[in-house]
Amino acid sequence: MSLADQARGDLKLTGLHKRYPNGFVAVESLDLVIPQGSFFALLGPSGCGKTTTLRMVAGLEEATKGTIHIGDQDITHAKPYKRPVNTVFQNYALFPHLTIAENVAFGPKRRGAKDPAADVKEILALTELTEQAGKRPAQLSGGQQQRVALARAIINRPDVLLLDEPLGALDLKLRRAMQLELKRIQDEVGLTFVHVTHDQEEAMTMADTVAVMNKGRIEQMGAPYDLYTNPHTTFVANFLGRSNLIKGKVVGREGTGADAVVKVDMHGTIATIKASKVHTTSDEGWVGIRPEKVLIQPEGQTIDAPGAALSGAVVVDASYIGVSTDYTLRMPWGQEITCFEQNTGRRGGLIPVGTKVDVSWRPEFAFLLDSAQDVEAGLEED
Amino acid sequence: MTRLGSWIGKHLMLTLGILVLLYMYIPNFIVALMSFNDSSESRNLYQFQSFTWDNWLNPCAPQGMCESLRVSISIGLLATLGATIIGTLAAFALVRHRFEGRSTMNLVLFLPMATPEIVMGSSLLALFVAAGFGGQLGFWTILIAHIMFCISFVVVTVRSRLAGLDSNLEKAASDLYANEWQTFWRITFPLVFPGILSAALLAFSLSFDDFIITNLNSGTTVTFPMFVWGAAQRGVPMQVNVIGTLMFLVALAIVIGGEVANRRRAKGRAAAL
Numbered sequence: 273m274s275l276a277d278q279a280r281g282d283l284k285l286t287g288l289h290k291r292y293p294n295g296f297v298a299v300e301s302l303d304l305v306i307p308q309g310s311f312f313a314l315l316g317p318s319g320c321g322k323t324t325t326l327r328m329v330a331g332l333e334e335a336t337k338g339t340i341h342i343g344d345q346d347i348t349h350a351k352p353y354k355r356p357v358n359t360v361f362q363n364y365a366l367f368p369h370l371t372i373a374e375n376v377a378f379g380p381k382r383r384g385a386k387d388p389a390a391d392v393k394e395i396l397a398l399t400e401l402t403e404q405a406g407k408r409p410a411q412l413s414g415g416q417q418q419r420v421a422l423a424r425a426i427i428n429r430p431d432v433l434l435l436d437e438p439l440g441a442l443d444l445k446l447r448r449a450m451q452l453e454l455k456r457i458q459d460e461v462g463l464t465f466v467h468v469t470h471d472q473e474e475a476m477t478m479a480d481t482v483a484v485m486n487k488g489r490i491e492q493m494g495a496p497y498d499l500y501t502n503p504h505t506t507f508v509a510n511f512l513g514r515s516n517l518i519k520g521k522v523v524g525r526e527g528t529g530a531d532a533v534v535k536v537d538m539h540g541t542i543a544t545i546k547a548s549k550v551h552t553t554s555d556e557g558w559v560g561i562r563p564e565k566v567l568i569q570p571e572g573q574t575i576d577a578p579g580a581a582l583s584g585a586v587v588v589d590a591s592y593i594g595v596s597t598d599y600t601l602r603m604p605w606g607q608e609i610t611c612f613e614q615n616t617g618r619r620g621g622l623i624p625v626g627t628k629v630d631v632s633w634r635p636e637f638a639f640l641l642d643s644a645q646d647v648e649a650g651l652e653e654d
Numbered sequence: 655m656t657r658l659g660s661w662i663g664k665h666l667m668l669t670l671g672i673l674v675l676l677y678m679y680i681p682n683f684i685v686a687l688m689s690f691n692d693s694s695e696s697r698n699l700y701q702f703q704s705f706t707w708d709n710w711l712n713p714c715a716p717q718g719m720c721e722s723l724r725v726s727i728s729i730g731l732l733a734t735l736g737a738t739i740i741g742t743l744a745a746f747a748l749v750r751h752r753f754e755g756r757s758t759m760n761l762v763l764f765l766p767m768a769t770p771e772i773v774m775g776s777s778l779l780a781l782f783v784a785a786g787f788g789g790q791l792g793f794w795t796i797l798i799a800h801i802m803f804c805i806s807f808v809v810v811t812v813r814s815r816l817a818g819l820d821s822n823l824e825k826a827a828s829d830l831y832a833n834e835w836q837t838f839w840r841i842t843f844p845l846v847f848p849g850i851l852s853a854a855l856l857a858f859s860l861s862f863d864d865f866i867i868t869n870l871n872s873g874t875t876v877t878f879p880m881f882v883w884g885a886a887q888r889g890v891p892m893q894v895n896v897i898g899t900l901m902f903l904v905a906l907a908i909v910i911g912g913e914v915a916n917r918r919r920a921k922g923r924a925a926a927l
Contacts, residue, residue, distance in 0.1 A: 332825050352828040365826035369844050378840075382831035424830065 280356075280431045281343020282308050283329065283464060288338035290324050290488075298324040300488035301338065306466060306481075308343075308431075311458050313467045313479035317511065317650070321488040322468045326434050329466065330359045342431050353382070358425035359434040363441065364417050366409035372396070372420050373405040379428040391427055398457065399423040415446045422454070426461055435467040439474065451477050472512045476500070484508050486650070500562075504551045506641050509560050511650030516566065516609040517558040517641065536640060539605045541582045549639040556643035565637040566611035568599060571628040581632040585609075590622050597622055601631060682902050689895035709892040716891040722881035723897060725793065726862055729877065733800035733861040738854045740801070741808025742846075748809070749816045766806045774803060775867035782871060791873030799871050800864060804857040811856060815849025855908070 283306040290299040299321040306312045314322040327333040329340055331352030339348045347355050358379070367375050373392055380388035396402045399419040409417055418438060425433055438454075439447045455478055458465050469475050475482045476496035483493040484507070492499060492508045499512055509515040520536035520543065527533050532547035538559055545559065569575045571583065582603065589600035592615075599611040609631070613619075623629065692706035714720035747753075748760060766774065778799050782791060823845070827837040865879040872880065882894055 330829055332829070351833070352825070353831045353833050357829075359826070359829045361822050361826055363820070363822060365820060365822040367823060367826070367841060378827070378832070379830040382836060428830070 280308055281341075281345075282306060283432050283466070284339075284341040285325070285329070286339045286341070288325065288328060288340065289336045290321070290328060290333060291336045297488055299328070302488075302490065304483065304490065304493075306432075306464060308464055309462055310481060311455070311465045311467065311479050313469060313475035313482045314485055315469055315472055315475040315482050315512070316485035317470055320485040322470075322485045323436060325485075326359070326436055326466065326468050329432065330357055330434055331355050332359075356431040357434060358428050358430040358432075359436060360418075360421045360425050360438045362437045364409075364421040366417060366420055366424070368409055371406050371408055372401060372412070375409065375420055376424050376427055378424065383428070388427075395423045395427045398460065414442050415450060418442060418450060419453075422457065426457065426463065429461070430463065432464045432466060435465060437469055438467070439469075439471075447474070454478060476512075482512075484512060486511075501637070502549050502639055503560065503641070505649070506558060506560075506645040506647055507649040509639070509641060509650070510648070514563055514610065515560045516563060517560050517647050518603075518607065518609070519643070520557055520559040520640070522552075522555045522557065522640075533635075534640060538582070539603070541580050543638060544579055544635040545638045545640045546636060552640055552642040554643060558641040558643055558645070558647060560639045560641055561633050561637060563598075563610040564596075564612040564614075565633045566609065567632050567634075568601065568611050568613070568623070568629045570623060571630055573630070575630060575632045577632045577634050579632065579635050581630040583630045585629050585631050587623050587625050587627045587629060590625055592622060599623065601629065603631075682899075685895045685898040685902070688892060689899045691892050691895070693892050709896050713893050713896045716885070716893050718876060719878075719881055719885075719891065719893060719897075722876045722878045725875060726878035729793065729797050729800060730858045730862040732797055733804055734854050734858040736797075736801040737804030737808050737857045737861075738850060741805045741853060741857075742812050742850055744805070745809045745812035745816055749813055763806050763809050766803055767810070771803075771864075771866040775799070775870035778802075778867065779870045791871055792875040795871045795873070796868050796875060796877065799867050800861040803864075803867065804860055807856050807860060808853040811853035812846065812849045815846050819845055 283304075285302050285304040288299055288302040288304075289297075291297045302321075302325060314325060316322045324333055328335045331347070331350060331354075335348055339346055341347065342356060347357075367378065370378070373396070376392050376395060377385075377388045380391060385391070392405075393402070396405055399422060401416065401419055401423060404412060404416060404420075409420065412420065418441075421438065435454075439450050442450060451474060454465075467475070467479060476499075480495065481493065482496055482499055484491045484499065486507050492504045499508060503509040503512065503515070506515075506517060509517065518538050520538040522534055523537045523542065524535040525532070525547070526535065527547075530548075533544045534547055534550050536543045536545060536557065536559055543559055550557075567575050567577055568585070575581055584604040585601040587599055588602045588608065589598075591598040594615070596612050596614050599613065601609050601611060603609060611631070687702065689709050690705050690707070691702050692704045692708065709715075744763065748756065748763075778795075779791075782788060782795055787795060819842070823841055824837050827841045828834075832840060863879065865883065868877055869880055869883075876884070878897070882890065885891060885894065
């Protein structure tokens, strides 16, 4: 029978390469192991190769080079209908002429299930679609259609479930609800989920492991916390959340082991950065700090952070957005940096535009990136 | 001014609409009326004399008329079958495959629709004669001609339906364990079928209706339009009106049938909601 009845295992991509006839290389020798049962996200801007990767796993695109394995089984060249893999398509691709129940039963029937009615009922209950069973896709709301697409795929208990921007067509509120729903269903059925998205918040909320893709390659992979707090490249620093990147020169190294630090001169002020967060080999680098880690005080007042403060910054914009205030600061050397400050009420109002402020942060939050990389990589891309 | 505007909105538009409808349907009404005309006493065939059921009871009375009708229907059905099969396959090729000369092919398939029938008919005649079929003009040459000019219409109709079909549906089917054959018969064909059906209906009515091309390539075979044309020289027998009325009723039945099916589906949908 089909491959799906055999043992499951990790999804393994080895040297996977996709080059289109027009010469465009969508995916460049990708190596990736996705452990069985994990919720994995491929995150990147459009055109980064994440969807092509997904389609190669599904069998909808042919790999130019490399192999795809599930467990020990090579599925690189298997027909899509012979793979133990199912896909939730971006636009759902529900069959408009079939009812919801028929849509969901489509997979089991093709695999020779005599009477899938019981399974269909169970899956429809799991996805809260029982009352919609007799309707056609056009009669359903976007969120319901999304759940049908999911039900239609997971009823087959594939080894790997591929989700191609499955929440992209939903409005923000529904998207948040569906994110939790998807996570709940993944917990319940225990399948390997590979989720492709360009929405960094979605990837971070849902996935155990996130791989950030850029130009056909994986820039960095890890748990959301690690990616966010310790980005290795300017692309990751900018694409995953926001970052202030300030030019600096390495002036010294101190300590050993876990205490090892690097001293960096930023326009005359010395910053200390943990060696584990230093990702440059040259003497120059970008000192990175997340906007919410930036602490500011009107000139002369003490800042609750050890180490030297940058002085001489001027507030050029203050946007009050309720929970926090976004400050844009012009540094003495002309660069603008961003600071998000929680509105705890401690300050008793905003710092007015034009105020001179001192800027600092806790040293453990800073990171140092290779100065050869484009400081604007990953910005304004969607 | 606004009162005038609203008066126009209320009455003029309605009046105009009714006039246009009358303009379109009076000929059908006259045909139906004349099918009950008793023409036995007068030679003035275009005037209503008196009411009779005779024409409806003996529709095949005029010599050759029902034979010509049979020829037209057979040619129509065969031409529909041939043109629908060839045209549907061509439409799939044009929409689904990227090949060299595809855009040229699109144009070439469109051209026959823009070619005057008289040109197409006479060139076909020249071709048949040149190929040595000059003595065998008849049923088969008419059929070949009809299939030829119907193909373009079928391609255009099916192509637009197929182009509107989301190709992700077929990918989803193959992702859900349907092989190529199952994907075609369970997904593609049911979704394209309405397009194929309307293409077939169009092909039949084009074939049944054709006079110019047919007349040039028919030899001694007489189709229904040719019979009517010939009879009109002497005075159209009233039975032609019977056939005309029947054709109109069949067309009406098809349209109403389609509409009822649509409504029932919509109602089923509403009930499910």
